[in-house]
Structures are given as structure tokens and as C-alpha cells.
Amino acid sequence: LIPQRCLISYPFLEPKLLSSLLNDQPYLQAVSDRLGTTLAGAGNYRAVAQHYGFNHYRISSGLEKDDRGPTTALIENLAATQPKLTVQAFTAVVRQKAKREDVADLLEAYDSGKKLEDVYK
Numbered sequence: 841l842i843p844q845r846c847l848i849s850y851p852f853l854e855p856k857l858l859s860s861l862l863n864d865q866p867y868l869q870a871v872s873d874r875l876g877t878t879l880a881g882a883g884n885y886r887a888v889a890q891h892y893g894f895n896h897y898r899i900s901s902g903l904e905k906d907d908r909g910p911t912t913a914l915i916e917n918l919a920a921t922q923p924k925l926t927v928q929a930f931t932a933v934v935r936q937k938a939k940r941e942d943v944a945d946l947l948e949a950y951d952s953g954k955k956l957e958d959v960y961k
Contacts, residue, residue, distance in 0.1 A: 855926040855927060855928045855929075855951065856926065856927045856928075856950070856951050857919070857923070857924070857925065857926055857927070858915060858918055858919050858922075858925045858926060858927055858929075858930050859919035859920075859923065859925075860927070861915055861919075861927065861950065862915065862916060862919055864950065866956045867946070867950045867956055868912060868915070870946055870956060871911060871915075871943060871946055871947060871950075872908075872909050872911035872912045872915075874940070874942055874943045874946065875888070875911040875934065875938065875940060875943045876909055876910060876911045879940070881939070882938060882939040882940050883937060883938035883939060883940065884911075884938060884940075885903065885910050885911045885914050885938075886899055886910075887937040887938040887939075888914065888930075888933055888934055888937055888938050889903060889910075889914050890937070891933050891937045892914075892918060892922075892933075894914075902917075903917075915930075918930070926951075927947055927950060927951040928951055930947065931944050931947040931948055931951065934947065945959075946959060
């Protein structure tokens with residue numbers, strides 16, 4: 841456990857807010873592409889959206905019809921309605937509800953400050 845005073849001295853240790861992902865287009869696109877894709881035995885953005893209280897109608901009429909894609913729309917909506925939601929907390933939901941290790945790994949790389957090009961090596 842990191843003492844609270846260390847978090848003040850070392851701000852890079854503070855978890856990133858999910859809203860920060862909206863300012864990093866390459867990472868946002870990579871996460872959106874992956875979580876928007878259905879894989880056998882795993883979920884996609886729908887499982888994550890349902891965890892956060894989105895019903896079928898809201899997913900179908902709102903997220904899926906958004907020009908930026910359903911995952912980007914979901915992240916934008918969550919950033920607006922839950923401003924303190926961290927990338928770490930969102931990653932845990934992606935891992936548990938959607939069973940998407942690939943997306944969780946990508947989100948963890950973003951949260952830790954890795955460059956996207958280093959993740960794909």
C-alpha cells in the first residue's frame with residue numbers, strides 16, 4: 841500500500857481517470873476497436889454497458905447508433921456521468937464482465953503510461 845502522502849509527492853502514481861482516455865485518440869481507437877469486436881467465449885462493450893446500468897434500449901438506440909462507435913460512446917457517457925471513474929476500475933469491469941484480457945491489458949498499458957507503439961511490439 842502506498843501512503844497517501846506519497847501520492848501527493850508522486851502524482852504519476854495516481855490512477856488516471858477514464859475521461860483522460862478521450863484525450864488520447866490512438867489508445868481510444870485501439871480500445872474501441874477491440875471492445876467493439878465480439879470474440880467467441882467473451883463479451884464486448886454490451887457486457888460492460890450493462891454492468892454500468894445501460895438497458896437494451898439505451899445500448900441499441902444510443903451507443904450502437906453513435907457515429908464514433910459504441911465503445912467510444914460508452915466511454916464518453918461514463919466519463920460525463922461518473923467523472924471520478926478510473927481507468928483501473930473500468931479495466932476491472934472489462935476483465936470481469938466481458939472476459940476481455942486483450943482489452944484489459946491495453947487499458948493497463950495506457951494507465952501505466954506506456955506508449956501505444958510499445959504495446960504492439
